[in-house]
Amino acid sequence: MGQKQPDKSPREKINFVCPQCSYRFECPPARHEEDEDRPHHPFRYFADCPQCDTESPQAHWEINLFKAYANATGPKTEEGKAISAANLDGHPTPEEAQLTRFNAMKHGAYAKTAKFFPARPGKYPQCDGCEHQNEHYADDSACVRHKACLKQVEVFVRYQSAFDAKDPNLLLELQGHRQAAIQSLIDMMILTINQDGGPxxxxxxxxxxxxxxxxxxxxxxxxxxxxxxxxxxxHPLLKPLIDYINKNSMTLSDLGMTPKVQDDQDMMKGFLDHEKGDKEAAQGFQQRIEKQQDTLLSLIQDSYDEADVIDVTPSEADNG
Structure with missing residues (x-):
């Protein structure tokens, strides 16, 4: 069978990317040109950017998608169809099933996060310096395309995974970051109190x-x-600072640095050393007793000398 012929008719809607402001948009092309270097779809499309009026070409990912569609003919013969069906045997694997479940949970997390943290580029504190935000045009940020704040989606997915697996270890990295942020907050509170003249x-x-x-x-x-x-x-920050220190177990007693804790540790150490000395003394005494017993047994055995055997007949014994 021959290769599937690509659709060479001009398309009514095309995706464009502005080379000036990086804005992405979809609309009917303003003009198109024939291009013989693209046998899969011999047209180039152009449209004016609605943000800056710059003439924008077709998005590269859509060009590659047209080419992939043209080359994806699929099996036509019975043998080819049988081979294609055999490729599905054993799938999905456990890893693929877990990945599919994770993707479903991730998309569900988008919807749940959008309920509490909808996409609002530049409106949340974490938006400043966010890697998901478009520097040139906020409405083209990744969070807008997913309808939710991606920073919060990550938190939702981590907690959902931990509770589904009943494994709190999945939250260790997140809790570590949070504890580091709390420590930084405490340091800034101390610095602010000092800069204001003390407590x-x-x-x-x-x-x-x-x-x-x-x-x-x-x-x-x-x-x-x-x-x-x-x-x-x-100072108004003094009470919150003390609360943070107490609730995060950062006091001297929690760290074992008070004199009382040090004395208790020394006493416990001495008690353990005393027990260790008694145990060693008991073992030495037992070894000495065993050695003395071995010596006594040897002396008892040496006290029995082997006597000479005398053969005496009954008549000799009577006469004697």
Missing amino acids: RIKTVEWYYDKDGSFHLAQWKDDDDKAHQIYKLEE
Whole structure:
């Protein structure tokens, strides 16, 4: 059988990519040219970009797709069809089935994530520097094409995989990143407190009199010299900082660095050393007892000398 003839008629809708702003769009071509170098589909298509009015060529992936369609004839003979069917034996493999299940779960995660985190390029804090965002045109970002924030999709997929497999180890990498972010947040809180002058904030006291005039609160000493009254308050970040440290087990007692913990460890170490010494002493005593027993047995055996055997007849014994 001959090869399938490609469709050589011009298409009504074509996908384009703008070479200036990288905007992708699909529309009827504004013009087309014949191209004999493309026997599978001998046309070149062009259209004006709706964003910057630059004339844009057809997307390369669609050109390759036209060529793949033209060359994909498939088996025609009975033998070819039998060989093609035999290629499906043993498929899907367990790995392929797992991949298919993962893809289904991933696409389901897109829908679930879109419910809480729909695609909003530049509107989320994580959008700044996101690798999925188009720098030239936000509406052409990957998250827009998937209708959901891809950063949150990754979190959804990780948790869904861990709960389906009932394996918390699948969350170790994610929890490690989160713990590192918490540690960075704690460091920034400490730095902010230090830059603000320490754990206390000093503010000027003031008041309004009965006429509505503004005055600074002051007091006078014995020399009638005025002194400003200040209000001392703890830094507002101090309490959240302590909560973060306690809840993440970062205190000195949690790290085993307090004097009490060190003394307890030394006492426990001495107790273990004492037990070890008693055990070694008992083993040495048992070895000495066994050695003494062996020596005593040897002495007992040596005390029995072998006597001479005398043959005496009964008559000699009577006469004797």
